[in-house]
Amino acid sequence: MMNYFFSKRKSLVFYFLLAMILLLVGCGSSSDTSTDVVGEEFKFVPEKVTISKGEEVTMTFTNNDQVFHNLIVDNIPTSNGHNQIYLEAEVNEEDSVSFTATEAGTYEMYCDEPGHEQMVGTLVVEE
Numbered sequence: 001m002m003n004y005f006f007s008k009r010k011s012l013v014f015y016f017l018l019a020m021i022l023l024l025v026g027c028g029s030s031s032d033t034s035t036d037v038v039g040e041e042f043k044f045v046p047e048k049v050t051i052s053k054g055e056e057v058t059m060t061f062t063n064n065d066q067v068f069h070n071l072i073v074d075n076i077p078t079s080n081g082h083n084q085i086y087l088e089a090e091v092n093e094e095d096s097v098s099f100t101a102t103e104a105g106t107y108e109m110y111c112d113e114p115g116h117e118q119m120v121g122t123l124v125v126e127e
């Protein structure tokens, strides 16, 4: 019985399947990029963020300011179909979201709190 199971042909199939599984697991766990943006003195730091098209990104917004802020990007095509990034954080708190941008381009980041119109930045999605 053991001899039958571990016959040459069977073990070749076994190792082939094992190799395929490892390959799939390896691909699945690769490339999760982090991008951090801080809100301070009514500004986004950094003011310009660059990410890559088709790559899953975890964006974290940390509020180091004295008042509530949010970080919004509208009309950005994403693989989950939401096409928007919305993060908000109370003073000394943070918020994060994972997304994959599906179209290269330059998008505006802004805070929509009344009186925070100067709080703008740029999110660049590279090809």
Ligand SMILES: [Cu+2]
Pocket (backbone or CB within 6 Å): 042, 068, 069, 070, 111, 112, 113, 116, 119
């Ligand atoms: Cu704000």
